[in-house]
Every structure is written in structure tokens, then in C-alpha cells.
Amino acid sequence: xSQLQQRKDDHLRICLEEEVDSGTTAGFxxxxxxxxxxxxxxxxxxxxxxxxxxxxxKAPILIGSMTGGSDWAGTLNVRxxxxxxxxxxxxxxxxQRAMLKHPDTTRSFAVRDEAPELPLxxxxxxxxxxNYGVTHNDLNTLVESVKADGLFFHLNPLQEAIQPEGDTRFxxxxxxxxxxxxxxxxxxxxKEVGAGISERSARKLAQxxxxxxxxxxxxxxxxxxxxxxRAEPNSSFATLGERLKGxxxxxxxxxxxxxNAFPNRPVxxxxxxxxxxxxxxSIALGADIAALARPVLEAASQSEEALEQFFHSLxxxxxxxxxxxxxxxxxxxxxxxxxxx
Ligand SMILES: Cc1cc2nc3c(=O)[nH]c(=O)nc-3n(C[C@H](O)[C@H](O)[C@H](O)COP(=O)(O)O)c2cc1C
Numbered sequence: 001x002s003q004l005q006q007r008k009d010d011h012l013r014i015c016l017e018e019e020v021d022s023g024t025t026a027g028f029x030x031x032x033x034x035x036x037x038x039x040x041x042x043x044x045x046x047x048x049x050x051x052x053x054x055x056x057x058k059a060p061i062l063i064g065s066m067t068g069g070s071d072w073a074g075t076l077n078v079r080x081x082x083x084x085x086x087x088x089x090x091x092x093x094x095x096q097r098a099m100l101k102h103p104d105t106t107r108s109f110a111v112r113d114e115a116p117e118l119p120l121x122x123x124x125x126x127x128x129x130x131n132y133g134v135t136h137n138d139l140n141t142l143v144e145s146v147k148a149d150g151l152f153f154h155l156n157p158l159q160e161a162i163q164p165e166g167d168t169r170f171x172x173x174x175x176x177x178x179x180x181x182x183x184x185x186x187x188x189x190x191k192e193v194g195a196g197i198s199e200r201s202a203r204k205l206a207q208x209x210x211x212x213x214x215x216x217x218x219x220x221x222x223x224x225x226x227x228x229x230r231a232e233p234n235s236s237f238a239t240l241g242e243r244l245k246g247x248x249x250x251x252x253x254x255x256x257x258x259x260n261a262f263p264n265r266p267v268x269x270x271x272x273x274x275x276x277x278x279x280x281x282s283i284a285l286g287a288d289i290a291a292l293a294r295p296v297l298e299a300a301s302q303s304e305e306a307l308e309q310f311f312h313s314l315x316x317x318x319x320x321x322x323x324x325x326x327x328x329x330x331x332x333x334x335x336x337x338x339x340x341x
Pocket of ligand 1: 011012015064066093095124154191192193194216219220221271272273292293294295
């Protein structure tokens with residue numbers, strides 16, 4: 001097994017076995033949606049479907065970028081893809097960097113054949129890899145070889161800085177991302193990995209020809225903390241992971257920063273989204289759809305049925321919230337008032 005494959009399996013194991021939460025709030029607990037005792041709609045009228053990147057999703061949900069690159073990851077990806085297809089949700093793949101070094105790992109990402117009805121599949125690569133030799137041709141290969149509909153570039157300076165082998169040369173990345181995105185024939189997206197997009201970052205990113213941006217704020221899985229667990233016990237990396245686990249922009253703020261900088265482009269809310277209420281609050285704060293990562297991994301690692309059950313209850317909750325706020329659809333949910341709890 002290569003170093004990259006080993007790292008991927010370490011990440012999966014740590015996320016399933018250790019306490020990897022950021023330990024700080026995403027901000028949802030401090031907010032609530034205005035309840036409407038006279039919604040003047042039928043529960044059955046509620047329509048959760050949305051258009052996103054030209055595709056129809058049956059609910060405003062993306063399964064966040066997570067995995068691929070090892071046999072275990074491949075098994076999880078197939079389970080996730082099948083459930084996403086069944087529920088009409090989007091799916092993002094984990095970093096496909098392994099594919100460039102070890103093309104035989106492509107099969108662990110290529111889920112389309114297992115789930116032909118999947119409405120939206122997005123690829124993923126670290127933006128910093130543009131400073132480490134990844135070419136435009138490579139980016140095309142990542143998307144084409146798995147028949148993806150677009151590509152996420154993830155930004156993760158905090159995560160990279162907490163790895164002894166981290167890729168920390170982030171200089172001049174904005175212009176390289178611009179060049180790459182202008183050359184790509186498919187939609188390009190940007191995301192963080194759980195430390196969030198600030199107003200300043202969002203304004204810089206708004207200069208790019210991005211199809212959408214994912215906030216991925218603090219409040220859920222902390223990648224500083226995950227890398228801390230991978231480090232030598234008692235090393236300064238281990239200490240740093242624990243100290244900086246909550247460093248970044250809380251999700252509720254990151255969503256609003258992205259919406260302000262991207263007034264006319266889709267925003268994905270993510271980072272610590274755990275319930276239908278969190279999804280609804282994200283949308284009322286300005287997101288178009290919401291992405292969930294670790295809860296999906298936890299359910300998928302049990303079974304396909306467990307993941308179906310997870311989405312069944314999440315969407316049930318979201319539907320009830322729409323009903324009880326008088327929102328007939330996701331567009332109307334965006335206009336529901338958000339109050340301090
Ligand atoms: C097991 C696991 C692997 C992940 N791998 C990636 C990745 O390869 N690329 C990426 O952009 N984000 C990756 N993420 C980050 C998530 O997409 C997400 O931004 C972050 O975990 C916060 O969401 P959560 O609190 O719902 O987990 C991963 C998350 C998990 C849980």
C-alpha cells in the first residue's frame with residue numbers, strides 16, 4: 001500500500017474511532033428559524049428539490065468530499081453513491097491525488113457504473129497541488145476518468161501545516177488557480193476542509209471563474225485534530241493539532257461571508273451540519289445547498305441501510321421544518337427569518 005493510500009485509510013480510521021470534533025460551535029445552536037403556527041400550506045405541498053450546477057437534486061444536499069484511493073475507500077464510495085442516487089442527492093469524491101500517482105486506484109473513485117442514476121458527481125484535488133507539479137492535463141484526467149460533472153479544489157493550509165510531510169507552499173496560488181480554471185472545460189468549485197472561508201478569502205476567491213463555493217467552516221470535523229492524531233504522540237504536531245482544533249471561521253459566519261462575496265453564484269453550507277435543522281438554517285443564512293461529510297462516513301461504514309436510514313430521517317426533519325416555517329420549497333426557505341436563540 002502506498003503512503004497516500006495508507007494516509008487515506010488512517011484518516012478514515014481516525015474519523016471513525018477518535019474524537020475529531022472541533023470542540024467549538026458551528027453557530028447553529030445559537031440560532032433558530034421563525035416558527036409559523038399558521039403556515040397556510042399542506043405538509044404534502046413541500047418540495048425539497050433544487051437545481052444545482054444545471055442538475056436537479058431531489059433535496060438540497062451534497063455528500064461532502066471524503067474518500068477514494070484504497071479498497072476500503074472504494075467500498076464506502078460505492079455505498080455512498082448508491083444511496084445518493086436513490087435519494088437524488090449530489091456526491092463529491094475525496095482527493096483524487098492518489099489517482100495521478102497510482103492510476104490503478106481510479107476504480108475506487110469511479111462510482112458512476114455502480115450508480116448510473118447519480119444526479120451529480122464532483123471530483124476533488126488540493127489546490128496547493130498546482131504548486132507541486134499537477135498539470136492542467138492531470139486535472140482533465142481526474143474529471144474525465146470518473147465521468148464527474150465538475151471539480152472541487154480544496155484549500156487546507158491549516159491541515160497541511162500540521163503534517164510533517166505537509167504541502168505548505170501556498171504562494172501565488174490564486175493566479176495558478178485562475179489559469180487552471182480558465183482552461184478547464186467543466187465547472188470548477190472551491191472548498192475548505194473544516195476551517196472555513198473568511199470574508200477576505202471569499203473576496204479573493206470571487207475573482208476566479210468559480211461555479212460555486214463551499215464554506216466548510218469550523219464546528220464539525222477538525223482536520224487540525226485529525227492530523228494531530230496521526231502525528232508522533234507528544235510531538236509538537238500532536239500538540240498543535242489539539243491547540244488549533246477550533247481555529248478558523250465558524251460555519252454560520254463562513255456561509256454569510258461566501259454569500260456576500262458571491263451574491264449571484266451558488267454557495268454550499270458545510271462544516272458540522274448534522275441535522276435537518278442545520279441544513280435549513282444554512283439555507284436561510286444564504287446557502288443554496290448543504291454538504292455533510294463525517295456523519296455520512298459513520299453511517300456508510302455500518303451499512304447501506306444505515307445510510308439510507310440516516311438520510312430518511314434528515315430529510316423528514318427538513319421537510320417538517322419547511323412546513324412549520326411556511327416554506328413551500330427551498331427558495332422560500334431562504335426567506336425565512338433567522339432569530340437569535
Ligand atoms: C473521512 C473524511 C475525509 C475527508 N477527505 C477530504 C478530501 O479528500 N478532500 C476534501 O476537500 N475534503 C475532505 N474532507 C473534508 C470534508 O469534505 C468537510 O469539508 C469537513 O469534514 C467538514 O464537514 P463535516 O463536519 O460534515 O465532516 C474529509 C472529511 C472526512 C470526514
